[in-house]
Amino acid sequence: MHHTIVIGLETHVQLLTKSKLFCGCVNRFNPENPNTQTCPVCLGLPGSLPVMNREAFLLSVKTGLALNCDISQFTKWDRKQYYYPDLPKAYQISQYDLPFSHDGFLEAEVEGQGVKRVGIIRAHLEEDAGKNMHDETGGGRDSHVDLNRCGTPLLEIVTEPDLRSAAEAKAYLDELKLLLNYLGVSDCNMQEGSLRCDANINLHIHGDDGSKIATPIVEVKNLNSFRGVEQAIDYEANRQLEIYEETGRKLGDPGVHKETRGWDANRSVTFGQRSKEEASDYRYLPDPDLVPITLTADEIDEIRQALCEFPADRRRRFSEAFELSAYDVSVIVNQGAEFANYFETVAAECGDGKQAANWCTQDVQRELNERSVAIGEFPIGAVALGTLLAKVVANEITTKSAREVFAELLESEAIEPTAALAQIDQIIEERGLAIVSDTGELEGVVETVLAGNQKIADDFRSGKQGAIGPLIGQVMREVKGADAKVVRQMLIEKIGK
Amino acid sequence: MSIVGSTTEELLGQLASGDVSCVELTSAYLDQIAARDPEVQAFLRYDRDDALRQAERIDAKRQSGQPLGKLAGLPVAVKDNMCTKGQPTTCASRMLEDFVPPYDAHVVTRLKEADAVLMGRANLDEFAMGSSTENSAFQVTRNPHNAEFAPGGSSGGSAAAVGAGMTPLALGSDTGGSIRQPASFCGVVGMKPTYGRVSRYGLVAFASSLDQIGPLAGDVTGTARLLEVIAGHDARDSTCVDLPVPEYTQSLNEPLSGLTIGIAAEHFAEGLDPEVESTVRSALDVYTSLGATVKEISLPHSRYAVATYYVVAPCEASSNLARYDGVHYGFRAESFENMIDMYATTRGEGFGDEVKRRIMVGTYALSAGYYDAYYLKALKVRRLIREDFDRAFADVDVIASPVTPTPAFKIGSLVDDPLAMYLQDLYTLSANLAGIPGISIPAGTSSGGLPIGLQLLAPAFEEERLLRAARMFEQESE
Numbered sequence: 001m002h003h004t005i006v007i008g009l010e011t012h013v014q015l016l017t018k019s020k021l022f023c024g025c026v027n028r029f030n031p032e033n034p035n036t037q038t039c040p041v042c043l044g045l046p047g048s049l050p051v052m053n054r055e056a057f058l059l060s061v062k063t064g065l066a067l068n069c070d071i072s073q074f075t076k077w078d079r080k081q082y083y084y085p086d087l088p089k090a091y092q093i094s095q096y097d098l099p100f101s102h103d104g105f106l107e108a109e110v111e112g113q114g115v116k117r118v119g120i121i122r123a124h125l126e127e128d129a130g131k132n133m134h135d136e137t138g139g140g141r142d143s144h145v146d147l148n149r150c151g152t153p154l155l156e157i158v159t160e161p162d163l164r165s166a167a168e169a170k171a172y173l174d175e176l177k178l179l180l181n182y183l184g185v186s187d188c189n190m191q192e193g194s195l196r197c198d199a200n201i202n203l204h205i206h207g208d209d210g211s212k213i214a215t216p217i218v219e220v221k222n223l224n225s226f227r228g229v230e231q232a233i234d235y236e237a238n239r240q241l242e243i244y245e246e247t248g249r250k251l252g253d254p255g256v257h258k259e260t261r262g263w264d265a266n267r268s269v270t271f272g273q274r275s276k277e278e279a280s281d282y283r284y285l286p287d288p289d290l291v292p293i294t295l296t297a298d299e300i301d302e303i304r305q306a307l308c309e310f311p312a313d314r315r316r317r318f319s320e321a322f323e324l325s326a327y328d329v330s331v332i333v334n335q336g337a338e339f340a341n342y343f344e345t346v347a348a349e350c351g352d353g354k355q356a357a358n359w360c361t362q363d364v365q366r367e368l369n370e371r372s373v374a375i376g377e378f379p380i381g382a383v384a385l386g387t388l389l390a391k392v393v394a395n396e397i398t399t400k401s402a403r404e405v406f407a408e409l410l411e412s413e414a415i416e417p418t419a420a421l422a423q424i425d426q427i428i429e430e431r432g433l434a435i436v437s438d439t440g441e442l443e444g445v446v447e448t449v450l451a452g453n454q455k456i457a458d459d460f461r462s463g464k465q466g467a468i469g470p471l472i473g474q475v476m477r478e479v480k481g482a483d484a485k486v487v488r489q490m491l492i493e494k495i496g497k
Numbered sequence: 498m499s500i501v502g503s504t505t506e507e508l509l510g511q512l513a514s515g516d517v518s519c520v521e522l523t524s525a526y527l528d529q530i531a532a533r534d535p536e537v538q539a540f541l542r543y544d545r546d547d548a549l550r551q552a553e554r555i556d557a558k559r560q561s562g563q564p565l566g567k568l569a570g571l572p573v574a575v576k577d578n579m580c581t582k583g584q585p586t587t588c589a590s591r592m593l594e595d596f597v598p599p600y601d602a603h604v605v606t607r608l609k610e611a612d613a614v615l616m617g618r619a620n621l622d623e624f625a626m627g628s629s630t631e632n633s634a635f636q637v638t639r640n641p642h643n644a645e646f647a648p649g650g651s652s653g654g655s656a657a658a659v660g661a662g663m664t665p666l667a668l669g670s671d672t673g674g675s676i677r678q679p680a681s682f683c684g685v686v687g688m689k690p691t692y693g694r695v696s697r698y699g700l701v702a703f704a705s706s707l708d709q710i711g712p713l714a715g716d717v718t719g720t721a722r723l724l725e726v727i728a729g730h731d732a733r734d735s736t737c738v739d740l741p742v743p744e745y746t747q748s749l750n751e752p753l754s755g756l757t758i759g760i761a762a763e764h765f766a767e768g769l770d771p772e773v774e775s776t777v778r779s780a781l782d783v784y785t786s787l788g789a790t791v792k793e794i795s796l797p798h799s800r801y802a803v804a805t806y807y808v809v810a811p812c813e814a815s816s817n818l819a820r821y822d823g824v825h826y827g828f829r830a831e832s833f834e835n836m837i838d839m840y841a842t843t844r845g846e847g848f849g850d851e852v853k854r855r856i857m858v859g860t861y862a863l864s865a866g867y868y869d870a871y872y873l874k875a876l877k878v879r880r881l882i883r884e885d886f887d888r889a890f891a892d893v894d895v896i897a898s899p900v901t902p903t904p905a906f907k908i909g910s911l912v913d914d915p916l917a918m919y920l921q922d923l924y925t926l927s928a929n930l931a932g933i934p935g936i937s938i939p940a941g942t943s944s945g946g947l948p949i950g951l952q953l954l955a956p957a958f959e960e961e962r963l964l965r966a967a968r969m970f971e972q973e974s975e
Contacts, residue, residue: 040600044820046593046701047580047602049734079816081863083840090819145824283863285816285872288706291735 004204005237006214007163008121009229011176013155013186014128014194015059020151021127022050022093022290027152029192031131034146042151044088049289052077056153057100057293059185060125061303063155064101066179066310067120071300075100076292081283085145086130096284099124100293107312108175109330110168118172119160128152149193155185161200166230169199173226174334178311182337190224197223201236202251205244214251215240217258220270232263235270314340322353331361339375342382349386352393359389363406380409384420391428401433401481432480445478446490457495468492500525501662505571505719508665512559512570519559519570523552523614526572530617530663536644538636539658541577541587543617548572551614558612566611567726573608574658574667577618578625579710580699581605588701589633590623592821592828592847602699603734604668604710604727611726616664619654623849624818625675625703627651628921631912632851639908641683642947646905649679649921652713656683659713660948666723667713672703673806674900674925676711677937681900681950684939686720686967687713689925691957692932693738695724696731702817704810705736707929717938717968721745724960743961752969753962758784759794759893764924770903776941776949777899783973784897794889794896798881802927803919805882808862808875809930814852815859821847854915883931890956895966898924900950904943924952934960938967940974 017027023041030037040048064071078096104120130147157176163169177195180186188195203215218240220232243249249256261270309317311333318340319329332343339360347356364385368378388405391397397405405427409420428434449471450457459467468491475487500508500522511517527545534540555570575581578588580598582605587593601609608615622632630638630653638653640646641661648657652669655676659667660683669676671689680687688711695710702708712723725746730739758781765774781791823829823843830842848856862871889896901921911918928935933954940951951970955963 040598043825045580045598045600045826046586046588046596046820047578047598047697047699048600049698051733051735081816081819083819083822083837085824085836088820088825090822091816281865283816283860283865284868285812285863288704288813289702289735 001208002206003237003241004164004206005166005233006161006202006204007165007169007233008161008200009159009163009169009172010198010200011157011173012196012198013063013157013180013188015056015153015155016184016186017053017056017059017153019053019055021053021056021125021153022151025151028148029189029194030148031146034144034148037148038150042088043147044090050093050287052290052293053153057125058303059183060100060123060153060155061295061300062183062307063157063180063185064104064123065300065304065307066183067101067104067106067123067157069101069104069120069123071101071295072098073295073297073300074098074292075295077287077290079285079287080126081285082280084129084132085143086132086147086150088130088147088150091285092127092129093287093290094126095124106172106175106179108168108171110171113167116162116168116171118162118168121158121160123155123157126154126156128154166233169233170226170230173197173229175311178334178336182308182311182314184308184337190226193224197229199223199229199232199236201233201240203237203240203244205241213244215244216249216251216253216256218270219258219260220263221260221273223263225265228263228265231268232270235268236261239270308337318344318353322347322357324353324357328357328361332357335365335375342375342378345382346386346389349383350389350393352389355389355393356386359385363403367410379412380406381420384409384424387421388424391424395483396435397428397433397481398435401428401431404431404433434481435483442475442479442482442487442490445475446487446494449474449478450491450494460495468495501529503665504716505665505714505722508571509569519552519555519614520549522570523548523572523616526616526662526664529661530658533641533661533663536639537641537648537657537661537663538638539619539641539648539654539661539663540574540617541589541620541633541635541654542585548614548616555612555614566613567722568608568666569612571613571666572616572664573613573723574616574619574655574664575605575608576621576625576652576655576667576669578621578670578701578703579604579668580701581615581618584618586618586701587635588624589621589635590848590852591634593701594634594828596827598699600699603696603731605699607727608668613666613726616658619652619658619667619669621654622651622675623852624701624814625651625670625672625708626814626851626855628674628678628918629906629908629911630654630657630679631908632849634849637908640905640947643905643945645907646947647682647908649682649901649905651675651679652687653679653683655713656680656685656687659683659685659715665715666719668710668723668727669713670700670703670708670710671925671929672707672709673810673929674922676713677900677925677935677950677952678921680713680937681939681952682905682948684942684948684950685713685715686717686936686938686971687711688720688724688936688960688963689928689934690724690728690960691738691934692929693736694728694934694958694960696729696734696737698731698733698737702813704813705817706813707806707810709929717936717964717971718746718749720936721749721964721968724964728960738958740958745961745964748961749964749968750972751965752787753894753965754788756784756787756789756895756966756969757893758789758791758966759889759896760791761794761796761799761889761896761898763796763799764898768902768920768923769899772941772943773899773901773903773949777897777951780940780951780970781897783970787969787973789969791897792893794893796882796885796889796896796927798878798885799927801878802882802930803923805875805878805930806922806926807858807919808871809879811855811859812862812872812875813859815856815863818848818852818856823847851915879930882927886927886931886933886954886956894955894962896954898952898954900924900937900952904945904947904949928954933957934963936963936967938971940970
C-alpha cells in the first residue's frame with residue numbers, strides 16, 4: 001500500500017491598481033489610519049452604486065492570458081451574500097458561473113523533478129472585504145472594523161488538483177508569484193495580505209491489488225506564507241493517513257463532507273473549523289447594479305499582443321542569447337523582472353553575458369542583500385555597470401580595478417547615469433587604473449628595472465623561469481594598470497637581447 | 498392670480514416677469530402645506546425656514562442677473578428614499594430613522610443645479626414596498642381628494658403633495674407602478690422613465706433592475722420639465738444610459754400625426770372596475786377624434802407579470818436590504834446575545850412586516866436548490882414579457898391601458914390581504930419588467946369623486962413620444 005497527496009490551490013492576489021475595484025478610493029495598504037480610504041460606495045451606504053474599474057479588469061485579463069487561460073468574451077458580476085461585520089453591503093461582488101477566464105495552466109520547475117504543468121480551472125475577479133480587529137484588552141468585548149481594504153481588487157486563481165507534494169505546491173506558488181511580478185499585476189506581499197492561499201488536500205491510497213481510495217477533502221484556509229502552505233500539506237498528509245488507518249473513512253462515504261480547517265502557524269498544525277455541511281448558502285445573484293462585460297476577440301488579441309515577456313520565455317531567451325547555464329539564468333530571472341532587466345542592460349552594455357551574470361549575481365546581489373534593498377534602489381545603474389564591465393571586456397582595466405571602481409561608485413551613491421559614467425572615467429584616471437599596454441611608455445621602466453636587477457636577469461637567462469616574477473611585480477608597481485602579459489613579454493625580449 | 502393651483506409654466510412666467518418672487522411663491526406653498534398637510538400627511542419632514550432661505554438665494558440670483566436653472570424658483574418635494582446630503586433620508590423605515598447621508602443623490606444635485614426649492618421629504622411605503630403608503634413606519638398619508646382613501650403608493654407622499662397643491666412638482670420612484678398608481682389615485686401626472694434614463698445614484702435601492710426615478714406634476718408640461726432636468730447620463734450609475742436628452746418641453750404641444758394606439762385585451766379582463774374601463778375607453782375615443790387609430794394588440798405574457806415581479810423584486814430586495822444589519826449605520830437593537838443575534842434582532846425590530854415578507858420571499862427564492870425554479874425562471878418570463886412589448890411596438894406607437902383595476906381604495910381595506918394589494922400593480926409593473934417608459938394622466942373621476950388615470954406606454958427612450966401623446970389628451974380635456 002502506498003499513497004499520493006492530491007492538492008489544489010486557491011490563491012487570492014491583490015491587484016496593484018491605483019483605485020479600488022468599484023469606486024475611486026485609493027488602493028493602498030494603510031492599517032495605521034483605519035477607515036480613511038473609504039467613500040459611500042465601498043462603505044455600502046444606502047443609494048451608492050458600484051462602477052467597475054476598467055484598469056483592474058484589464059490587469060486580470062492580462063493575468064488570465066499569462067496563465068494560458070481562455071478569456072470569456074462575455075462575463076458578469078455576481079453577489080456572494082453573507083453577513084459579516086467587515087462586509088458592509090452583506091454581499092461581496094464576485095464572479096460565480098461566468099468567470100472572465102478559465103481552463104489554463106502554469107508550468108513550474110520543481111527541484112530535482114523537472115517541469116510540472118499545473119492546470120488552472122479558473123481565475124476570476126472580486127472585491128476584498130474589510131478587516132475585523134478584536135481588541136482583547138477589554139476582555140475581547142471590543143471589536144473594530146477597518147474598511148480601508150474593502151473593495152480592493154482581488155484575483156482568485158484556482159488550480160486543478162494537479163499538485164502531488166509540498167515541493168510542487170511551493171514551485172507553483174513561486175512561479176505564480178514571479179509571473180505576477182513580471183506582469184506588474186501584484187506586489188504579492190504576504191505580510192500585507194496581498195497574496196493569500198487556501199489549499200484543498202486529500203490522499204489517494206493505492207492498494208497492492210491496484211485499488212484506489214480517496215480520503216475526504218480538507219480545505220486549509222488562510223495560509224499566509226509559502227512555508228505555511230508546505231507545512232500544512234505535509235501535516236495534513238500525515239494526519240489524514242493516520243485517520244484513514246484508524247477509521248477507514250473515505251470520500252463518498254455517507255456523512256462524509258468536505259472539511260474546512262484553519263492553520264495555526266505558531267504550532268504548525270491544522271485545526272477544525274466547520275464542515276461544508278454547515279457552510280453558508282451564498283445565494284449568488286447576478287448583480288443588477290453592474291452591466292456584463294463584453295470583450296471582442298480583437299480586444300483580447302490586443303491585450304495579448306501587449307503582454308510582457310513571461311519568466312519562462314525569458315529564461316529560454318537569456319540562456320540562448322547570453323550562453324548562460326540554466327542555473328545562472330534561473331538565479332537572474334527568479335529575482336524578478338526589475339533584476340532581470342538590470343542584468344539584460346548590463347549584458348548588452350558590456351557585450352559579455354557571463355561577465356554580466358557573474359557581477360549581477362555576486363557583486364550586485366551581495367550589496368543588495370547587505371543593504372536590504374531592491375534593484376530599483378541600487379546606486380549603480382545598469383548602464384554604468386555595463387560601461388564599467390565593457391572596459392574589463394575590452395581589456396582596458398583589470399577585473400580587480402573594476403572592483404575598486406565599483407566600490408567607489410557605491411560609496412559615492414551616484415544615481416545620475418551620466419554622472420556615474422563620468423565618474424567611472426574619473427576614478428580610473430585618478431587611480432591610474434587604465435591598463436598600459438603601450439610599449440613605448442613601458443620601455444623605459446622595463447629597462448630601468450632590468451638595469452637594477454642584473455642578477456635576476458642572469459638567473460632567468462640560465463633557465464630559472466620563476467625568476468621573472470619579481471621583475472614583473474616591480475614594473476607593475478611603477479606603472480599602475482600595466483598589462484602583466486605585455487610586461488612579461490617585454491622583459492623576456494629585453495633579457496634575451 | 499393665485500399661486501397654488503397654477504401650472505409650472507404659469508409659475509415660471511410669473512417669476513420671470515417679476516410678478517411674484519420665489520420667496521412669495523414658496524411661502525404660498527408652505528402656507529398650503531400648513532393648511533393641508535395635517536390632514537393629508539404627505540410630508541415626513543419640511544423646514545419652512547430652510548425652504549425660504551433657498552428661495553431667497555434664488556431671488557438674489559435672479560436680481561443680480563445671474564443665469565438661472567430650468568426650474569428656477571419652483572418647489573419640488575422629494576420622496577424620502579433619495580439621499581440628500583446632511584439631511585435625514587429615512588425610506589420611511591425605523592431602520593434608517595436617523596440616517597443622514599454624506600452625499601446627494603444624482604437627482605438632488607440636478608434639482609439644486611436647476612435652482613429648484615427643495616420643499617421637503619415625501620412619505621412612502623417603507624423602502625418603497627407597497628401600493629398605499631400605509632407601510633410607512635411613521636405616518637399614513639391620505640388621499641387629497643378624500644381623506645378616507647389611500648393615496649396609492651409607494652410614492653403616495655409625492656402624489657398627494659402635488660394633488661393637494663402643496664407643491665407643483667415632486668420626485669417619486671417607480672419599481673412596479675409606484676409613481677403611476679399614486680398619480681392616478683391623486684389625480685396628477687406621474688411618469689416612470691425608461692430604465693437607464695435617470696441615474697439611480699443616491700436612490701436607496703429596492704429592486705435595482707426595476708427601480709427608476711420619475712417626475713410628478715399637476716400637468717404634462719410640468720412633468721416634461723422636471724424630466725428634462727433629471728434625465729441624462731451619470732457615470733456613477735453603470736446602468737444609466739448615455740443618450741442625449743431631448744428638450745421635451747419644446748416639442749410637447751405638437752400633436753403626433755398618424756398616432757397608432759395599441760390596446761391589449763389582457764388589460765381589460767376580469768377584475769377591472771367598470772368605471773375605470775369606461776374612462777379608459779372614453780379617453781380612446783378622444784384620441785380617435787384627434788385622428789389617432791386604435792389597434793388591438795396582444796401581450797400574452799402579461800398575465801405572468803405579477804408572479805414574475807414578485808419573484809424578481811423580492812430577490813433583489815433581499816440582497817439590497819441585507820446591508821441594514823446594525824453594524825455600520827442605522828438602527829441597532831438595544832439588547833442582543835451575540836453577533837448573529839444582533840443581526841436578527843436588529844432586522845426583526847427595524848423592518849416592518851411588508852419589508853420582512855419580501856426579504857423572506859427573496860431569500861427563499863435565491864436559496865440553493867430554488868434559484869433555477871424561481872429566480873432564473875422569472876428572468877426567462879421577464880424576457881418574454883419584454884418581447885411581447887417589442888412585437889407590439891412594431892405595430893403601434895403607444896399602448897393605452899388602465900393604470901389600476903379600481904380607483905383609490907379605502908385606507909385599511911387591503912392591508913391584511915397582501916395579494917389583493919399586489920394586484921393593484923397588475924397593469925403597471927410590466928413596464929418595469931420590460932424597462933419601458935410609462936405615464937399616468939388624469940382621465941376622469943369616479944362616481945365617488947375619486948380620480949381615474951389613463952396609462953400610456955412607449956418603447957424604451959421614447960419619452961418624448963409618450964409626453965406628446967399625453968399632452969394631446971390633456972389639451973383636449975382642458
